[in-house]
Amino acid sequence: MEKALEIQKVSQMFRTGFWMKPVLILKEVEFSVPTGSVFGFLGANGAGKTTLIHLIMGLRKPTSGQVRVFGLDAVSREARSQVGYLPERPYFQEHLTGEGLLKYYGALSAMDLSELGDRIAQVLREVGMERARKTELRRYSKGMLQRIGIAQALLHSPPLLVLDEPMSGLDPLGRKEMRDLIHQLAASGRTIFMTSHVIPDVEAICDQVALIQGGRLIESGPLSQFKARGDLQDTLESLFQGEDRDGEARHGS
Amino acid sequence: MEKPGMDHKPRFPAAIRVVFAVARVTFKEIVRDRLLYNILVFSVLLFSVGVLASRAAVVMSAERVILDFGLTALRLSGSMIGIFVGSALLIREVDRRTIHVALSHPITRAQFVFGKYLGLATVLLLNWILSTGAYILLLIGFNDWNFSFTATFGWAVFFAGLEGLFMASAAVFFSTFTTTSLSVIFCIGLYLIGNNISAMRTLAVKSAGSFQGVILDALSRALPNLEHFNLGTKLTYSLTIPGAFLTYGVLYGVALILLFLWAAGLLLGLKEI
Numbered sequence: 001m002e003k004a005l006e007i008q009k010v011s012q013m014f015r016t017g018f019w020m021k022p023v024l025i026l027k028e029v030e031f032s033v034p035t036g037s038v039f040g041f042l043g044a045n046g047a048g049k050t051t052l053i054h055l056i057m058g059l060r061k062p063t064s065g066q067v068r069v070f071g072l073d074a075v076s077r078e079a080r081s082q083v084g085y086l087p088e089r090p091y092f093q094e095h096l097t098g099e100g101l102l103k104y105y106g107a108l109s110a111m112d113l114s115e116l117g118d119r120i121a122q123v124l125r126e127v128g129m130e131r132a133r134k135t136e137l138r139r140y141s142k143g144m145l146q147r148i149g150i151a152q153a154l155l156h157s158p159p160l161l162v163l164d165e166p167m168s169g170l171d172p173l174g175r176k177e178m179r180d181l182i183h184q185l186a187a188s189g190r191t192i193f194m195t196s197h198v199i200p201d202v203e204a205i206c207d208q209v210a211l212i213q214g215g216r217l218i219e220s221g222p223l224s225q226f227k228a229r230g231d232l233q234d235t236l237e238s239l240f241q242g243e244d245r246d247g248e249a250r251h252g253s
Numbered sequence: 254m255e256k257p258g259m260d261h262k263p264r265f266p267a268a269i270r271v272v273f274a275v276a277r278v279t280f281k282e283i284v285r286d287r288l289l290y291n292i293l294v295f296s297v298l299l300f301s302v303g304v305l306a307s308r309a310a311v312v313m314s315a316e317r318v319i320l321d322f323g324l325t326a327l328r329l330s331g332s333m334i335g336i337f338v339g340s341a342l343l344i345r346e347v348d349r350r351t352i353h354v355a356l357s358h359p360i361t362r363a364q365f366v367f368g369k370y371l372g373l374a375t376v377l378l379l380n381w382i383l384s385t386g387a388y389i390l391l392l393i394g395f396n397d398w399n400f401s402f403t404a405t406f407g408w409a410v411f412f413a414g415l416e417g418l419f420m421a422s423a424a425v426f427f428s429t430f431t432t433t434s435l436s437v438i439f440c441i442g443l444y445l446i447g448n449n450i451s452a453m454r455t456l457a458v459k460s461a462g463s464f465q466g467v468i469l470d471a472l473s474r475a476l477p478n479l480e481h482f483n484l485g486t487k488l489t490y491s492l493t494i495p496g497a498f499l500t501y502g503v504l505y506g507v508a509l510i511l512l513f514l515w516a517a518g519l520l521l522g523l524k525e526i
Contacts, residue, residue: 014525054353057353057356057357058356058357059353059356059357060525077359077360077361078359080357080358080359081358081359083357085357087350087354089350090354091349091350091351091354092351092354093278093282093351095281095282095285096278100278103274104274104278105354105355107270107271107273108274108355108359108360109358109359110267110268110270110271113270152354156358
């Protein structure tokens with residue numbers, strides 16, 4: 001099966017504090033995401049999920065290893081044009097309207113101006129935001145920001161969507177709407193890579209999962225494999241408890 | 254359906270359109286910033302002080318006082334906007350994490366830096382047009398609609414604008430590796446030293462042979478010489494300026510701006526965001 005995303009022995013180290021002490025955030029993480037799948041990347045807060053997403057988005061290069069998007073080096077412009085990205089907390093220019101924001105990101109993707117207007121209308125319809133297109137982002141609710149964030153990720157029609165905690169901060173109705181939207185996007189043939197730490201969301205949406213703890217990959221594979229063993233919930237709970245202890249130890253040291 | 258006679262071919266290549274898109278959003282962001290208006294109020298106050306001082310002028314003619322204060326207000330407002338807004342331009346994007354989404358698109362960091370700078374440069378241009386307009390009106394009004402403009406006046410206001418553009422590029426450069434407040438401090442230092450390079454050279458000559466002399470000489474050669482952009486004395490005393498001096502000043506200013514922006518693009522490329 002063709003791979004949308006390949007994470008090959010990726011390690012990431014940061015230097016922190018006054019003495020620039022090295023801290024290893026990701027340790028030889030390796031897995032791949034098949035084209036057309038909805039891939040859930042699970043781990044507790046601080047496990048290294050967002051760091052890996054930054055590597056996938058080409059925002060930084062890994063200390064060692066390789067990240068490849070459809071066979072291309074993730075930091076290349078060609079790779080970035082294949083990916084749409086929704087950050088964990090969608091931070092956008094608040095002074096822009098929904099439509100203005102999409103025009104901006106459309107221009108950054110070097111989209112043809114003649115097609116941009118039609119495409120904006122299309123993605124706004126897709127995420128159910130046509131009525132808020134002229135409203136400034138400062139007036140948007142959290143759910144609306146998530147939706148406009150998805151709209152900007154979809155705008156240049158990328159075959160791979162990377163969604164960092166797309167359900168984060170949403171109320172139950174918002175979560176359901178977001179789930180439905182992701183289902184709809186997956187049905188249109190896109191590969192979706194999303195992070196989460198909410199098991200019911202992952203079970204409802206994903207067909208592939210990978211578990212990460214303390215920067216190390218614990219396991220990856222089809223969701224059915226975990227469901228057959230009936231231990232996804234237990235595995236995650238033990239991982240999260242372990243992560244809390246690891247996190248305390250790392251921050252305490 | 255395509256309308257007859259409509260040409261959808263873009264006017265600019267994609268690489269340039271990306272820079273313009275960043276510039277457009279940056280421009281809109283800056284004109285909503287209260288800091289900009291505080292600086293504008295400051296320059297209006299400086300113009301007003303010029304008018305008051307001209308009424309009390311004894312040694313100099315009142316017209317010269319207005320010329321001097323007006324040019325100072327023009328130079329300071331441009332440089333202050335360049336320094337204060339430029340220092341926060343990239344850091345604000347990093348702090349608010351809006352840079353993550355922008356750079357996840359197929360643009361280079363250098364394009365992003367140029368776009369941010371171009372947005373600020375447009376604000377500086379707008380400020381320069383408004384301030385120069387106010388300055389000209391003041392001069393005309395003060396001279397009973399009888400003020401004669403010289404080429405020196407034109408070049409003096411032009412270089413005041415160029416100085417603001419340079420300070421903005423320096424602020425963007427410093428902000429790629431330090432905090433907003435440190436970037437402001439570095440820029441103010443650069444502005445003060447850059448406007449006193451000849452004094453520094455004189456000191457270097459006086460202390461020639463000593464360690465202090467060597468350091469002063471090296472600094473006076475390495476740091477940007479902003480005296481090229483300050484035609485205040487020439488304007489006040491209506492001196493003519495040689496063409497070679499003007500050509501050198503323009504080329505020097507443009508080269509400095511491009512150098513600082515290139516270095517900023519390079520440093521942002523290396524920065525962990």
